[in-house]
Amino acid sequence: MSHGQLTARTSRYTVGLLAAIAYLPALLTKPGRMPADTKLFLYLNPGRLISDAPYTWDTRQFGGWVPHQTIAYLWPQGPWYWVFDTLGVPDWVAHRLWIGTLLFLAALGVYWAARLLGMPKSGAVVAAVVYMLSPYLLPYVSRTSAMLLPWAALGWLVGLTIRSVTSHHRWRHPALTALVLLSCSAVNATAVLMIAPAPILWLLHATLQRTVAWRRALGAALRIGGLGIAVSLWWIAMLRAQGLYGADVLAYSESLQATSLTSASTETLRGMGYWLFYVRDPYAFTTTASQTYMESGRAIAISFAVLLIGVAGVGLTRWAQRRYAALLVLAGVVLAVGVHPIDDASPLMSPLAENSRSSLALAIRSSTRALPLSNFGLALGAGALVAALAATRWRWRAFAPALVVVLAIVNLPALFDGNLVDPALERDQTPPSAWLQAADDLSASSTEHRVLQLPGSEFGAFRWGYTVDPPLPGLTTKPLVTRDLLPLGSPGAMDLLYSLDDRMQAHTLDPEAIAVVARYLGADTIWAANDLAFDRFRTPRPEEISALFRRQPTGLGAPVAYGTAVPNSPDIPMVDETALSNAELGTPLAPVELVPVTDPVAIVRAGDRVVVLVGSGDGVVDAAAAGLLQGDEALRYAADLTTDEQVRDAAVIITDSNRDRAHHWRSSQDVAGFTESGGDGSDALRIDEGDQRLPVFGPVPRADDQTIATLDGGLVVRASGYGEPFAYRPEQRPAMAVDGDVTTAWVVADRADPIGHFLTVSTTDGTLQLLQPQGTGANRMITSVRITAPSRSTPIDVVLGPESLTGGGQRVAVDAGASLTITITGIGPREGGTDTGPSAVGFAELGIGTHPEVVRVPVTAVAAADDAPTAVVLTRLRVDPRNRWRDDPEATLQREFSLAGAHRFDVTVALQRNDRAPDAVLDRQQGASGATADRRLTGVPAARGRFAADNDTTTAWTSPFVDVVGSTLTVPLNGAPLTTFDLVQTIDAQHSLITAVRIAGGGATVDLAVPAPDAEGRSTLALPAPVAGEQFTLTVTGIAASTTIDRRFGEPTTLPVAIRELVSPAIALPVMAAAGDDRCDDTLLQIDELPVGLLLTTQAQADIAAGRPARVTTCEPLSLTAGTHRVSTANGLTAGVDVNQLVLDDGVSAAARTPAPQVTVERTRTTRTATVAACPTGCWLIMGEGFNTGWSASIDDTQLPPPQQVAGGFNGWWLAPTDNPTTVQIEWQAQPPVTYALIVSALAVLGCIALAVGRRRRWTSFAPPTWVATPPRLDRSLWSPVAWPQAVASGVVLVGLTGLLVSPQMAAVSLVPALAMIAFRRPAIAGATALLLVVAIGARITQRQLAERFVANAGWPGLWEKLHGPGLLVVTLLVAASLLDRAPPATSTHQPADGRNAV
Secondary structure, eight states: OOSSOOOOOOOHHHHHHHHHHHHHHHHHSSTTEEEOOSOTHHHHOHHHHHHHTTOSOBTTSTTSBOOSSGGGGGSSHHHHHHHHHHHTOOHHHHHHHHHHHHHHHHHHHHHHHHHHTTOOHHHHHHHHHHHHTOGGGHHHHTTOGGGGHHHHHHHHHHHHHHHHHHSSOTTHHHHHHHHHHHHHSTTOHHHHHHHTHHHHHHHHHHHHHTSSOHHHHHHHHHHHHHHHHHHHHHHHHHHHHHHHHSOOHHHHSOOHHHHTTTOOHHHHTTTOOOGGGTOBOSSOBSSTTHHHHHHOHHHHHHHHHHHHHHHHHHHHOBOTTHHHHHHHHHHHHHHHHTTOSGGGOOTTTHHHHHTTTSHHHHHTOOGGGGHHHHHHHHHHHHHHHHHHHHTSOOTTGGGHHHHHHHHHHHTOTHHHHSTTSOTTSEEESSOOHHHHHHHHHHHTSOTTSEEEESSOOSSEEETTEEEESOSHHHHOSSOEEOOOSSOOSOHHHHHHHHHHHHHHHTTOOOGGGHHHHHHHTTEEEEEEETTBOHHHHTOOOHHHHHHHHHTOOTTBOOOEEESOOBOOOOSSOOOSHHHHHOTTTTOOBOSEEEEEBSSOOOSEEEEOOEEEEESOHHHHHHHHHTTOOOSOSEEEEGGGSOTTOOOTTOEEEEESOSBOOOBOOSSSSSOBOOOOSSSSSOSOSSOOTTOOOOOTTOSSOOGGGSBEEEEGGGOOEEESOOSBTTBOOGGGSGGGGSSSOTTOOEEEOTTSOOTTOEEEESOOSSEEEEBOOOSSOOSEEEEEEEEEOTTOSSOEEEEOOGGGTSTTOEEEEOOTTOOEEEEEEEEEEOTTOOOSSOOOEEESBOSSOOOOEEEEOOOOOOOOOTTOOEEEEEEOOOOOTTOTTOOOSOSSOEEEEEESSOEEEEEEEEEEEOTTSOHHHHHHHHTBOSOEESOOSTTOGGGSGGGGSSSOTTSOEEOOSSOOTTOEEEEEBOSSOEEEEEEEEOOSTTSOEEEEEEEEETTEEEEEEOOOOOTTSEEEEEEEEEEOSSEEEEEEEEEEOOEEEOTTTOOEEEOOOEEEEEEOTTBOOOOBOOOOOOEEEOSSEEETTEEOOEEEOHHHHHHHHHTOOEEEEESSOEEEOSEEEEEEEOOHHHHSEEEEEEEEEESTTTSOOOOOOOEEEEEOSSEEEEEEOOBTTOEEEEEEEEOOTTEEEEETTEEOOOOEEETTTEEEEEEOOBSSOEEEEEEETTHHHHHHHHHHHHHHHHHHHHHHHSOOOOOOSSOOOOOOOOOOBOOGGGGSOOOHHHHHHHHHHHHHHHHHHTOHHHHHHHHHHHHHHHHHTOTHHHHHHHHHHHHHHHHHHHHHHHHHOOOOSTTTGGGGGGGHHHHHHHHHHHHHHHTTOOOOOOSOOOOOOOGGGOO
């Protein structure tokens, strides 16, 4: 291209090529299938989404909430889908056209910008294609394509910025820039801020290059900024409303630590690094297309080849815009890398890494959204190299553009393998007819009640597809309340909702609580989605939930089925304890069941019966299960009461809820940590990034309002962590190392690195007895620890040997009375370990005595009457006994509570069989005899040893998973000698097969091979000598192992074996004792160290034996005085029976109930007009929408006090006594600022359109700028020596930048090329070094991947951590090579192309 006037005219062939690459693959990908892209409601009902978008309050989800980013769908995505929906175009076509348009606009914008930057057409086309086909788009294209809007707009923003300073029209191009910002900025402010450096850097570059006067650049920047802010006020105002009144979304979502894990330079240079690109679980990848970029050596090599071309263009061509391209790469990669690695971040990013919970750190944690900058810079480099080659005499130069375009296409296999619609994220275009019919029926019912979906799921995943969002808000007008991944409603309402759902997820929910909590939530219907893809997020099995509702717990009606019943079969193997023990699994179920709630309570209602609950949402669920609440009360939390607030007529319920404990929002299981010591902060000694507790009672909790845990004797034991890194297992908390029970333990770093984890102890008697965990199957052990104490200057380094694994543990002398820190310094393999992955390590006991943990319930003072009805509800924390990865967080109830006065209580105790108790304990409890096993299928009493020899082949003893070999049955004999026996096994795909056993008895032991079983699973074994005596043992010594993939960790797991029958006339058959009479059992419960007898009726005994819950009373009345009392219960593992709940009731359940005053309500989007019937004694007006101080209420223009939190997390106003109806006007105060901002932005948009299309006087304030259009070229002058000052400056820049942006160590490495640059006075050495580094890095990663075949997962980028520094050095080398470039001399100057040549 000559040095003449530069035009940006785009040929039809260029447009056609870019359009073909963008649209054809999109339209050919999976016709008829939809991805879970952005918002489900965009497709189900785009018109309603647009009508909802301007409003700052939505009652239809989360119990009422401030919508998060919904306003962004006002433009452009909402109108896009609304137009296609109105025209009747299928959703999938509208979606593919949307994706194609994003790709096309991204490419066209980069093409235009490249042309304005002096790039010839061939180079601009290459730049456009390379940018458009970056792997950057893959995590977004099927999930959140709206996040690609800033990426698509980048080229246009740069081009319009250039035109803003080079055009004669002062306002036209700033106005166009503002309109582009309007279209790309609302979806995510951070994403726009991340690309903002691109136009700013160009202005700086052009100013330094002296091709643009600084005043002209500053004026353009101010015009762009002013207009950009004006057209963006609408979403800025919404962000402010969200910040003031909405949920703290940043705190609850992914942490800086998690998002930075994968953003290594080796990935960000390739256009990747976003954490959702790498994460996988046993079900699927979060981005299916990512697997190729990690596991395929060819794909890795291609991606580095594309990078190499870009780096070569930036580093080795002579071009006026080379410095700008290098600065883009620098800004993009440095911002995208962010704080990686967070424990050793660069000096620049260290302040953020050290304050990872700050607002700024959380706001920019998705740092890889800056990748469009570096992608753009490298794309310009690729275009520059092609353009430079075209000016050479290389014989293949004409093919260079095509070769690079083909390479870019091959670098994105998703274009042609269908992954533009991710198979893990796709769904049917239309929901099933069963859903549509059920939704229509809901819409025809009352919209003053909600529908409650149980169980919830962190994302919408059904057999008909993955929706991300819950589908119902797009299908029905009835408000929905259900759990989501994040608690986006008010803290109190979310606390209540998740308290209910968490227990359903854990299979510990008492069904009697469901209807009561549904009433508090304003629900009249429960939606049970039997087509839930339970295997995706490990949610409860639909067959078990359906069975629960069919039993019709109190307050629930008969389920109404919709659709044809079909089995719900998992997509991946789900062979676990539930699958092997529940015969109902696989039963055909209707896709949807609607369960009516009897006597429902409306969203807006009144309550005149006040109940004060000491606790939180968990306490509401517990009290509801105990029958103390009905769901229509004006429920107040004690922690919400002011010190002078009188509740003289209220009943008081004291619970052991509102625990001081961690909570994470990564999933719907294992979400709660152990009970801590109270107050603000955490008892964990390392920052837990996932711990984000709901501020139900404000940001700073009071210890008096909390349920807390302490150790008897005042000992304090804390640790850096416990359990596994990304889930909470409170049963492995530090207190377990000093409880005197060797079957419990503090353990840490399951499937992680334990080195550096530590435990602190407040005092000792001068001796430790370090005993490591017992009987856990651990395959790792601690081999050394370091013990430090403030009392001594030198640490004690201890090597742990075999004695630390058995008996009383390994003795270590320490300073008596001093606090200690025990740090793990070494680990090694543990002999005999059977765990399927790197197991946790820790200590079962420290040998410093027995210090039982006591849980103290809240001591909040309640100003109730002395004779107020009072109840105490204490509930044991437990888990599903079939969950082999978990144990009950509380093996017993150990509680301390206080009473303000004396009470005579009616007592109810909830008992249930302990399904993990040993065979002998359960048999004794049931009065049964027979065979026993030393282990069985976890949590399944029906798999006990007695069922292997009960003359019934429909029952069986089943071993555990994994720990199969070594399982032993003890079988009684009837006096006859055992000579032969038949072993009948279960033969199917869900069990392993026994191949060898050891028989011991009568003083002899013999090993036998088990012959191949016949079709019925029968093998006959003959003993070489008869076995006589009372019993014999059979030990499994060999198996033909079958495996499954464990759903928790994704590890191969050995399936259990099962013996359906041992057949021999010598084997004694089991005997079952007759049912016992009513009896009083004083071994299960103690209060104030005195045994309390429990009346076990015949029915209760039968229920317990069958595994059903039983509620029993005490044998004698119970009276307690004012003061502090302590409760303790027996351990179910030894007693066979667990005490799950203790209820002391003095008049609460018997209190008189009268109908609440009626309320009629009229509502708009932001107002409620409630007319309350007469309240002679006063009443609470309850607006059952999430508690929020943004609501205000008035009566006859008289303002009421701010709302109070009532009814489990909703708004309430006390209405004074009156005999007449009262009309209350309720208004949402956050809406007006947003409405005004929308109006201002709309006017600004109209103004920008007028400025853009109207005829304006040319800008004559300044002379036209001199614009250099010199095209890129490979020029020997690039290698010419430069002046010493310039060489020194380049070297200093290299070392300084590297030290600031990488590390001091890498700065030392950069001295080598820096000194070479200075010695030879050739900055081009830096560019060549960058090129060589890319070759070396790419070759190393490709070679190791081909050799080692590393598995793709979130840890894959960490495999190349040693290359992270060199990868960043590539970027600083490019900047050093180009930073002091000056504009090359031009043979002519020109005025830039005017608007007629602009795209």
